[in-house]
Amino acid sequence: MSDPTQKQAGLLLDEPLIFERSRPGRAGVSYPNSDKDPELILPAELLREPIAGFPEVSEPEVLRHFLRLSQWNYGTATTFYPLGSCTMKYNPVVNEVVARLDGFAGLHPLSPDDGAQGALEVILAVERILAEITGMDAVSLQPAAGAQGELTGMKMIRAYHVDRGDARRKVLIPASAHGTNPASAALCGYGTVQIEGNRIGLIEVDAVRRAMNREVAALMITNPNTLGLFEREIMQVAAVVHEQGGLVYLDGANLNALMGVAKPAHMGADVMQINLHKTFSTPHGGGGPGSGPVAVDALLEPYLPTPRVRRDANGLHWSSDFPKSIGRVRSFFGNFGMHVRALAYMLALGGDGLTQATQMAVLSANYIRRRLEGAYHLAFPATCMHECVFSDKGFEANGIKTLDIAKRLLDFGFYAPTIYFPLVVPGALMIEPTETESKETLDQFIAAMLEIAREAREEPDTLHQAPTHTPVGRLDEARAARRPVLRWQPVSPT
Amino acid sequence: MLEIVGVEDVAALFADVPSALRERAGLDLAPGLSEIEVRRQLETLASRNTAATQHCFMGAGAYPHFIPAVVDQILQRAEFYSAYTPYQPEVSQGTLQAIFEFQTLVAMLLGMEVANASMYDGASATAEAVLMALRMRNKRPRVLLSRGLHPQYRETIRTYATGAGSFELVEIPFDSSGRTDLAWLKNHLDDQVAAVVLGYPNFFGVIEDLGAAAELAHANDSVVISATTEAAALGLLKPPGQQGVDIAVAEGQSLGIPMSYGGPGVGLFATRNELVRMMPGRLVGEAYDGAGRRGYVLTLATREQHIRREKATSNICTNQGLMALALTVHVSLLGKNGIRRLAVANTTAAHDVAHRLAGKGWIAPFSAPFFNEVVLRRDDAAAKWQAARAKGILAGIALERWYPDLRDCLLLCVTEVHSAAAIDALTEELA
Numbered sequence: 007m008s009d010p011t012q013k014q015a016g017l018l019l020d021e022p023l024i025f026e027r028s029r030p031g032r033a034g035v036s037y038p039n040s041d042k043d044p045e046l047i048l049p050a051e052l053l054r055e056p057i058a059g060f061p062e063v064s065e066p067e068v069l070r071h072f073l074r075l076s077q078w079n080y081g082t083a084t085t086f087y088p089l090g091s092c093t094m095k096y097n098p099v100v101n102e103v104v105a106r107l108d109g110f111a112g113l114h115p116l117s118p119d120d121g122a123q124g125a126l127e128v129i130l131a132v133e134r135i136l137a138e139i140t141g142m143d144a145v146s147l148q149p150a151a152g153a154q155g156e157l158t159g160m161k162m163i164r165a166y167h168v169d170r171g172d173a174r175r176k177v178l179i180p181a182s183a184h185g186t187n188p189a190s191a192a193l194c195g196y197g198t199v200q201i202e203g204n205r206i207g208l209i210e211v212d213a214v215r216r217a218m219n220r221e222v223a224a225l226m227i228t229n230p231n232t233l234g235l236f237e238r239e240i241m242q243v244a245a246v247v248h249e250q251g252g253l254v255y256l257d258g259a260n261l262n263a264l265m266g267v268a269k270p271a272h273m274g275a276d277v278m279q280i281n282l283h284k285t286f287s288t289p290h291g292g293g294g295p296g297s298g299p300v301a302v303d304a305l306l307e308p309y310l311p312t313p314r315v316r317r318d319a320n321g322l323h324w325s326s327d328f329p330k331s332i333g334r335v336r337s338f339f340g341n342f343g344m345h346v347r348a349l350a351y352m353l354a355l356g357g358d359g360l361t362q363a364t365q366m367a368v369l370s371a372n373y374i375r376r377r378l379e380g381a382y383h384l385a386f387p388a389t390c391m392h393e394c395v396f397s398d399k400g401f402e403a404n405g406i407k408t409l410d411i412a413k414r415l416l417d418f419g420f421y422a423p424t425i426y427f428p429l430v431v432p433g434a435l436m437i438e439p440t441e442t443e444s445k446e447t448l449d450q451f452i453a454a455m456l457e458i459a460r461e462a463r464e465e466p467d468t469l470h471q472a473p474t475h476t477p478v479g480r481l482d483e484a485r486a487a488r489r490p491v492l493r494w495q496p497v498s499p500t
Numbered sequence: 501m502l503e504i505v506g507v508e509d510v511a512a513l514f515a516d517v518p519s520a521l522r523e524r525a526g527l528d529l530a531p532g533l534s535e536i537e538v539r540r541q542l543e544t545l546a547s548r549n550t551a552a553t554q555h556c557f558m559g560a561g562a563y564p565h566f567i568p569a570v571v572d573q574i575l576q577r578a579e580f581y582s583a584y585t586p587y588q589p590e591v592s593q594g595t596l597q598a599i600f601e602f603q604t605l606v607a608m609l610l611g612m613e614v615a616n617a618s619m620y621d622g623a624s625a626t627a628e629a630v631l632m633a634l635r636m637r638n639k640r641p642r643v644l645l646s647r648g649l650h651p652q653y654r655e656t657i658r659t660y661a662t663g664a665g666s667f668e669l670v671e672i673p674f675d676s677s678g679r680t681d682l683a684w685l686k687n688h689l690d691d692q693v694a695a696v697v698l699g700y701p702n703f704f705g706v707i708e709d710l711g712a713a714a715e716l717a718h719a720n721d722s723v724v725i726s727a728t729t730e731a732a733a734l735g736l737l738k739p740p741g742q743q744g745v746d747i748a749v750a751e752g753q754s755l756g757i758p759m760s761y762g763g764p765g766v767g768l769f770a771t772r773n774e775l776v777r778m779m780p781g782r783l784v785g786e787a788y789d790g791a792g793r794r795g796y797v798l799t800l801a802t803r804e805q806h807i808r809r810e811k812a813t814s815n816i817c818t819n820q821g822l823m824a825l826a827l828t829v830h831v832s833l834l835g836k837n838g839i840r841r842l843a844v845a846n847t848t849a850a851h852d853v854a855h856r857l858a859g860k861g862w863i864a865p866f867s868a869p870f871f872n873e874v875v876l877r878r879d880d881a882a883a884k885w886q887a888a889r890a891k892g893i894l895a896g897i898a899l900e901r902w903y904p905d906l907r908d909c910l911l912l913c914v915t916e917v918h919s920a921a922a923i924d925a926l927t928e929e930l931a
Binding site (some may be wrong): 009021023024025028032033034035036037038039040042044047048049050051052053054056057058059060061062063065068069071072073075076077078079080081082083084085087089092097099100102104105107108109111112113114115116117118121122124125127128135136139142150151153154156157161164165168184186187189190191192193194195197198207235237240241251259264265266267268270272273281289290291294296311332333334335336337338339340341342343344346349350352353354355356357358359360361365368369370372373375376377378387388389395402412416421422424425427447470473476477478479480481482483485486487490491492493494495500 | 501504505506507510513514515516518519520521522524525526527528529530532533534535536538539541542543545547548549550551552553554556558560561562564566568570572573574576577578579580581582583584585586587588590591592593594595597598599600601603604605607608609611614615617618619620621622623624631650652653655658659660662663666668679693707733735736737738739740742751754758759760761762763764765777782783784785786787788789790791793794795796797799800801802804805806807809810812814815816817818819820821822823824825828829831832833834835836837838839840841842843844845847848849851869884889894897916931
């Protein structure tokens with residue numbers, strides 16, 4: 007335990023592990039009819055002893071423990087969160103209310119379809135709106151997160167080629183792609199071929215043409231790419247891939263830049279995942295639950311995961327009668343609670359509102375780009391879409407690195423941008439403001455960034471020591487990885 | 501802002517987008533609604549889910565359990581739900597410490613040495629466990645799946661495995677006790693078998709003899725994986741780790757998460773220390789700052805996709821953070837005694853119902869001990885189920901859709917949420 011005297015003032019309270027709050031005999035909840043001797047019901051050799059080290063804490067102490075932990079977090083509800091590629095927009099509170107309605111939260115997934123018509127309508131409505139936004143022909147909401155959506159999409163691509171007796175072995179992936187792209191491709195048994203961007207960070211049709219052949223199952227491409235730039239040759243690139251019998255996987259992580267502006271289907275995408283927790287305002291939850299629906303064109307529709315929602319004379323029902331389907335990628339129907347939240351958001355914004363969200367997100371990113379480009383090195387000087395990428399280039403003289411800039415931002419009350427990604431920009435600082443921040447907030451952030459740039463030149467130690475206004479300072483991650491302590495241990499196991 | 505950006509209007513920001521795309525991009529969607537209208541629409545949809553308000557005696561991978569009020573109070577803290585994966589540990593200690601506590605609780609529950617920061621759900625966690633086992637035994641091409649493993653878990657494994665390498669999945673039958681047929685298993689273990697996967701309790705609610713299965717598999721140097729769909733059972737049953745299991749996974753929905761039509765839940769994944777670097781998923785570890793203050797960070801990321809790209813142990817990026825928090829809060833409230841008492845209340849209630857229905861012509865086809873789910877058979881099971889439904893009771897799930905050999909069988913689940921009156925009504929309607 008850290009020294010308790012260090013943090014006992016005001017709001018700087020220390021908070022031990024829940025296990026360290028434990029005192030024998032305390033409990034935070036009780037149940038009726040729970041005091042039977044289990045050995046009267048089940049054979050003793052099947053039973054365990056009471057779990058050594060499990061916490062024994064009263065209800066008020068449990069509440070206080072987790073409330074204090076919550077106060078050690080930055081979230082979009084407390085702080086501007088310019089985390090590039092993560093689309094940290096405001097999570098409307100009404101979404102939380104509707105997802106908790108008994109009719110949704112209390113519904114068992116194996117309920118008879120005629121007793122779950124409202125849930126089936128929710129799923130169908132979200133599928134339809136996503137199809138309209140992406141221009142795709144069909145959607146499945148089953149994947150639990152963006153990465154699982156990617157995996158699902160790549161499984162479908164594989165099934166498509168195998169079905170045609172043309173199993174292929176490689177996938178083309180731009181150097182700027184998210185790490186999940188090559189990982190998802192590898193999970194489907196594909197080797198990956200990296201495509202380099204040109205000097206302004208874009209994929210050129212000639213580069214794809216050189217790499218493309220009949221061994222290549224697909225191109226996985228992110229548009230706008232992770233530099234925040236729109237891939238201007240996307241339609242020609244897709245045509246080159248299609249000419250050789252390949253398919254185009256579009257990583258939909260950056261869909262927030264496209265709503266009402268360009269539809270992935272028209273770009274030539276055959277399949278994409280959509281991150282409801284990015285574009286459609288469902289909360290990130292400190293790292294999940296997400297939701298990663300997959301949208302496809304008619305070519306790939308037969309391979310969508312099952313079950314799928316269908317309508318007949320009796321209403322909506324689940325059907326698994328799709329013989330070419332890749333099957334299921336998880337239990338039940340996906341993260342339904344996230345589908346409800348996303349639908350609430352889609353209904354609240356409507357077509358015009360979603361289009362405006364994209365416009366304002368792009369305007370905000372360009373505003374930040376212009377205001378900071380004199381003070382920070384802009385990786386690729388061009389009009390950006392929803393995010394812009396700077397780097398630490400130019401601060402070398404004082405030994406200032408991207409990490410120092412990021413940590414200093416925490417002291418100013420802002421979360422840090424995505425750092426050291428994309429890998430094609432050394433020392434990258436990737437800023438995505440989203441549409442839900444006011445100009446005043448953007449200006450405060452810009453002022454902090456400009457002040458940090460000044461500090462980097464004039465008082466670099468301030469940056470090296472940052473953050474100082476946080477519950478802990480920089481933590482020694484190298485040591486944590488060398489000798490990992492991944493759990494608390496009871497002092498004397500009983 | 502437009503002036504500073506140097507454009508005349510917002511449209512000019514999209515000049516890089518080919519006009520052929522922009523011209524066709526209009527959204528044919530209804531205009532936006534006010535908050536009160538959104539709520540009305542969703543309340544109407546929710547009200548059409550009539551099954552949600554009926555007495556639910558269904559389990560099979562999603563379980564009706566009570567959730568203490570404190571759990572949702574914490575989950576509604578926007579500091580938790582509106583945060584991202586804790587990339588900046590100095591301002592994410594809340595999430596990180598909670599995950600560290602989660603990893604500890606999960607390891608203890610499963611009786612394993614180490615647990616990760618969670619997976620999407622029990623089914624995908626099981627599939628990831630199979631892929632991990634295949635990495636551990638990369639010369640062996642076969643995995644044996646108990647037919648008593650949840651059918652959707654088996655389907656998910658099949659999807660994940662297809663294309664991931666050349667190996668085969670073979671199903672192990674169950675015997676008349678409802679347990680995995682260990683005699684069959686013994687005869688089919690050879691140097692081709694990488695792993696054996698069992699449910700615990702299995703899909704029939706039956707408590708498998710994991711120890712015996714593990715002994716057989718280990719004699720053959722095969723990896724043993726157990727998958728628990730009903731995590732409340734772990735409060736009472738001997739944990740997988742005490743029975744020789746190498747990778748123990750579970751669905752944690754039962755411990756603090758509403759059924760929510762099947763998601764989100766939370767996948768639990770635990771193993772032995774020596775295997776930690778082969779594990780998929782995020783991990784949180786203890787760390788110290790320059791002043792010696794204790795904190796927590798994401799660690800061992802060199803296994804992960806953002807560093808290793810195509811060589812990563814999995815493509816998983818995030819965990820199921822908020823749901824892991826729900827489990828952590830609920831289990832903290834339950835504590836050492838409460839988790840056991842919750843399990844006792846469940847198995848007591850399920851045995852009570854089984855006993856009462858046995859007196860009314862229902863036959864238990866399986867003889868092995870069960871936890872809070874039980875299979876019961878009667879020739880008129882379908883008609884009885886319909887009659888109960890008409891009275892607002894969802895009397896379990898017919899097994900025939902997954903097991904054609906189990907005709908007229910219902911899988912009933914009884915938990916602490918079922919009042920004495922609801923249980924009386926169930927047993928009367930099924931009489």
